[in-house]
Amino acid sequence: MVQALSRRDRVRAATTQEIIQTARRLLVEQGPEAVSLRAIAREMGMTAPALYRYFSSHEELLRFVVADIFTEVADHVRTAIHAVGSIEAADSADVADLMVLKMAAGCREFRAWALEHVPEFSMIFGSPMPGLEVLHEIQNDPTLDCGYQFGQVFLGLFGELYRRRPFAIPADDEIDPSLREQLAKYRQLVHSDLPLGALQTFLRCWVLLYGTVSLEVSGHLKFALDDASPMFELMLADMAPMVGLDQPLPRHN
Amino acid sequence: MVQALSRRDRVRAATTQEIIQTARRLLVEQGPEAVSLRAIAREMGMTAPALYRYFSSHEELLRFVVADIFTEVADHVRTAIHAVGSIEAADSADVADLMVLKMAAGCREFRAWALEHVPEFSMIFGSPMPGLEVLHEIQNDPTLDCGYQFGQVFLGLFGELYRRRPFAIPADDEIDPSLREQLAKYRQLVHSDLPLGALQTFLRCWVLLYGTVSLEVSGHLKFALDDASPMFELMLADMAPMVGLDQPLPRHN
DNA sequence: CGCACTGGTAAACGGTGTAAGCTTTACGAT
């Protein structure tokens, strides 16, 4: 099924990638408004309409940029999780503890990456992309897949934590019926074998993590706090009991 | 000190208001990109440069729009809180319960307003406005005051709840020193007499509420849920113990 | 009356995304 790439196709892919990277550089160096077709083309020694050979519109180009950012943050979080230690190297009794450490490391890395990459973070998690409703109908939307991959990083970790050291989750019949139905659909979508209650807990954790980081990064906490890191740690403390810990998610030094 | 407005000044204020309302209408009907000076002017039967008689730039106009939206959502929440019942009419024993109902009503109204006014919500709580850092140094920035007023609605309610039925809060020396310092500054800024621990709890509640609503409105929960209302209710259930309740924040019918 | 100010205009500058058409280059199949 998969065709070997011809030389021309490889050149094309390389150029496509270069366009995306140029767009990202402009985003970081000069802000979101600077990411114009003309600016990108200028930066690459081309003219703006030439970019239409690679992307059908400005918006599509941006969606590829978003996808690129998504995979980067996913990689960062994955790496941070992995750096905590490997499961094989640990005593089987310590494995559960290790998973907890990985969880904390993943969350903290997510925040750290966000704070170091504010424009990128705003791009992928900021206000709804123009034409978001339509976006869900697009077939080859790269953001969907990359967003999915990103979610899998956290969900995979969460699932493993649950398997290694099961914590209290609501039984199926304790879950709001409407929510239960949606969770079932979601479980199927992400090919998970976790109980619905675990998925509910997972989503609650994600809301907590996203809300805290997003609020801090967007600057909408500045009215009260200059440095929101203590609030982030408090959030982690809130998250701990959700996954069956008495202690806040510990630091891994 | 306050001068009576001359007739001309009243006309001017009315026109200013009409510009803002036109901008809001365009925002709602045609999305954020449609709020251009030319479009506003066209809509009002004027030309774009005429708007410069009222606002010094496009961005300043937008900041006034944001301020307008802020006061509207604040009014909505305030009204919803008030509609639950007046304190005078209640038995003194029921007053505390009443405050809890008001709290729940305020949070739910905030979400309801956000869902009914997605473009406006994205405008005031979305990704950081271009040049946000500078924004804090502007003197007559209307968004600062209106954002403050908005915060006071929730903080006032929270404070009254705490006074009527004090709940467990961390003592000053249990608070992270860095956070304690910032909370002290914040308390002074908002002229509150609440203990620092209460302010910390308040901010945690706000992070929870904002994060949940923002995630839902921006559509970044769609990957899992079509209807996020059950998650919102779960969030309210999480919030309840923070303010000393065993039961989730009850509904007021 | 004359003067200054207010609130509008049109024109223009440099910027944007995008569409259309033309040219050159280079690959692939015959």
Add this chain to the structure above:
DNA sequence: ATCGTAAAGCTTACACCGTTTACCAGTGCG
């Protein structure tokens, strides 16, 4: 090896955008 074709540039053009400038019709006031 050649020829057709498609890819990947280019230029030009259009309709927008925010903003500045210069100009002009009123209005209110000394």
